[in-house]
Amino acid sequence: MSFIEVKGLKKIYGNGESSVTALKDITLSFEKGEFVAVVGSSGSGKSTLLSLLGGIDSPTEGEVIIDGENVHKMKAGEKAEFRRRKIGFVFQEYNLIPVLSVEENIEMPLRLDGIRMKDKKMDELLDMLGLKERRDHLPEQLSGGQKQRVAIGRAYAHHPALILADEPTGNLDKATGLEIMALLQNSARKFSQTMILVTHDEKIAAMADRIITLSDGCVIGDAVVRNAVSEDEV
Amino acid sequence: MIYLEEKKYFSVVLIIVAGLFLATFFLISKPQILLPVFALGFIILAFFGAFFIRKVYKKAIKAEQYLDQVISNEGNLSITSNAEKDSIFANIIEELKELEKIRQSQESEKNKELLWQKNLMSDISHQIKTPLATLEIYTDIFNKEFGENEEKKELSEHAKEAIERIRWLVTGMLQIAKLESGTYKMEKKESPVRETIDRALYSLNSLISEKKINVRIEERKEENREIIIPQDSKWLEEAFINIIKNALEYSPDEGNIDIFITDTPMAVSVEVKDYGEGISEEEIPKIFNRFYKAGGQREKRKDSVGIGLNLSKEIVKAHNGIITAESRRGNDSFTSIYTTFLR
Numbered sequence: 279m280s281f282i283e284v285k286g287l288k289k290i291y292g293n294g295e296s297s298v299t300a301l302k303d304i305t306l307s308f309e310k311g312e313f314v315a316v317v318g319s320s321g322s323g324k325s326t327l328l329s330l331l332g333g334i335d336s337p338t339e340g341e342v343i344i345d346g347e348n349v350h351k352m353k354a355g356e357k358a359e360f361r362r363r364k365i366g367f368v369f370q371e372y373n374l375i376p377v378l379s380v381e382e383n384i385e386m387p388l389r390l391d392g393i394r395m396k397d398k399k400m401d402e403l404l405d406m407l408g409l410k411e412r413r414d415h416l417p418e419q420l421s422g423g424q425k426q427r428v429a430i431g432r433a434y435a436h437h438p439a440l441i442l443a444d445e446p447t448g449n450l451d452k453a454t455g456l457e458i459m460a461l462l463q464n465s466a467r468k469f470s471q472t473m474i475l476v477t478h479d480e481k482i483a484a485m486a487d488r489i490i491t492l493s494d495g496c497v498i499g500d501a502v503v504r505n506a507v508s509e510d511e512v
Numbered sequence: 513m514i515y516l517e518e519k520k521y522f523s524v525v526l527i528i529v530a531g532l533f534l535a536t537f538f539l540i541s542k543p544q545i546l547l548p549v550f551a552l553g554f555i556i557l558a559f560f561g562a563f564f565i566r567k568v569y570k571k572a573i574k575a576e577q578y579l580d581q582v583i584s585n586e587g588n589l590s591i592t593s594n595a596e597k598d599s600i601f602a603n604i605i606e607e608l609k610e611l612e613k614i615r616q617s618q619e620s621e622k623n624k625e626l627l628w629q630k631n632l633m634s635d636i637s638h639q640i641k642t643p644l645a646t647l648e649i650y651t652d653i654f655n656k657e658f659g660e661n662e663e664k665k666e667l668s669e670h671a672k673e674a675i676e677r678i679r680w681l682v683t684g685m686l687q688i689a690k691l692e693s694g695t696y697k698m699e700k701k702e703s704p705v706r707e708t709i710d711r712a713l714y715s716l717n718s719l720i721s722e723k724k725i726n727v728r729i730e731e732r733k734e735e736n737r738e739i740i741i742p743q744d745s746k747w748l749e750e751a752f753i754n755i756i757k758n759a760l761e762y763s764p765d766e767g768n769i770d771i772f773i774t775d776t777p778m779a780v781s782v783e784v785k786d787y788g789e790g791i792s793e794e795e796i797p798k799i800f801n802r803f804y805k806a807g808g809q810r811e812k813r814k815d816s817v818g819i820g821l822n823l824s825k826e827i828v829k830a831h832n833g834i835i836t837a838e839s840r841r842g843n844d845s846f847t848s849i850y851t852t853f854l855r
Contacts, residue, residue: 423777423778452774453732453781460778461779484837503801
């Protein structure tokens with residue numbers, strides 16, 4: 279069994295005549311440690327897929343099984359806890375809490391579980407993110423790249439097995455975007471985390487081990503970028 | 513399973529509780545003594561309980577620290593002392609140790625396989641290099657012998673190019689095998705990225721002047737100091753040679769190549785940009801694959817063996833970096849290869 283199994287996933291927003299089908303019968307599986315890019319034009323359903331994978335939204339039909347657990351069969355409280363412990367989210371909008379400091383934002387998901395991060399660990403993490411001097415700053419005092427680094431810190435604080443990222447470099451300039459990707463990928467490699475990333479940036483997609491293309495709510499391409507090409511391509 | 517130590521503590525608690533019951537039984541008629549006895553009993557119980565919880569908690573912390581080490585791969589397995597042998601946490605740690613041993617032995621099996629592969633590659637390439645050198649000498653002799661005969665001379669030139677290609681391929685494969693087997697340890701030192709790129713350009717000098725390419729380098733940095741990254745500069749030079757060589761091969765004669773070195777707070781990004789015909793979007797993720805050559809120019813690029821960018825990718829990965837590409841076709845076509853290294 280794969281680390282993540284997506285079976286017959288379907289999502290319809292609204293009902294009756296005004297309903298919109300965002301996803302039509304998606305079946306996919308993801309392995310541990312895989313770095314997958316999901317690409318497609320806007321409205322192709324890629325962000326919907328990500329929010330269903332992360333249990334943020336509920337599907338109309340179908341199921342998502344992560345590490346043997348059926349995400350959408352859980353009760354609301356269980357689901358929230360599961361999300362907190364297994365999944366790290368990184369969004370285009372950094373979604374930091376404006377009244378909390380850098381350190382407090384990073385510690386947030388752990389605090390919700392009643393855990394305090396050890397000082398040594400926090401120091402290591404802040405060092406890795408280059409935020410040591412900014413630990414007491416508020417989000418509004420930070421640049422875009424710094425905010426995204428805080429968001430990455432928050433996503434990694436509990437070493438989740440799965441990272442879900444939606445256009446993580448969308449609001450950043452080219453060089454800062456690459457910096458953020460280097461940070462994400464470095465940590466994913468180190469802890470063999472699965473990373474599923476929604477993007478329309480070909481540069482970002484080109485880093486992935488596997489590229490899934492969505493169009494109109496359907497998977498129209500699923501290409502594994504192997505290390506060696508097959509004979510017909512040589 | 514019986515955990516003696518936990519049992520010991522539990523028995524003491526039981527004795528105290530039993531003692532309190534007995535006291536109640538005997539002292540039921542003397543309420544004025546009963547109260548202080550009870551208070552004393554509870555104080556003892558509370559003290560003992562706190563002591564017990566503290567002890568258990570300390571052990572739990574040790575178990576957690578151990579797990580932490582296993583996860584962050586520090587590999588120090590000696591934590592428990594003999595005194596704690598029968599505690600439940602000691603047992604958990606012992607079992608974790610077993611698990612870690614199993615994992616390590618699996619890993620070393622895998623490493624053995626990779627080492628074997630690397631040795632095989634190394635043997636094969638050394639065996640190929642000797643006859644290759646002989647072939648090269650013979651073609652040189654032929655080339656001189658043919659003198660005036662243009663047709664024969666051209667054929668021997670082709671033979672020489674082919675020999676050079678095989679040499680490049682063999683060397684590249686050997687280096688990739690070294691990197692993948694993990695037998696080569698990167699010796700990283702903080703040094704300027706610009707120097708490494710300059711050295712790479714120097715080795716490509718003949719190709720640059722042959723195609724009359726104009727190479728421009730721009731450093732984008734906030735402060736006026738050198739852009740430094742931790743690098744094994746020999747290997748990284750190799751990576752840049754391959755990336756720039758690729759750009760040179762795609763560039764039209766007398767074209768431009770731009771190299772941008774950008775300094776951001778956490779990382780350093782190097783963009784190598786050529787203004788050739790570009791690569792299609794579907795092909796971009798594949799260009800770092802072994803033996804892949806972009807379709808459009810496959811016929812023209814006879815001298816390429818499709819191993820250079822794959823080797824670059826492996827080297828960049830060994831530097832905890834990422835490599836990616838961007839390209840446009842048609843008007844204003846270009847191809848950029850980006851390498852990004854965390855500081």
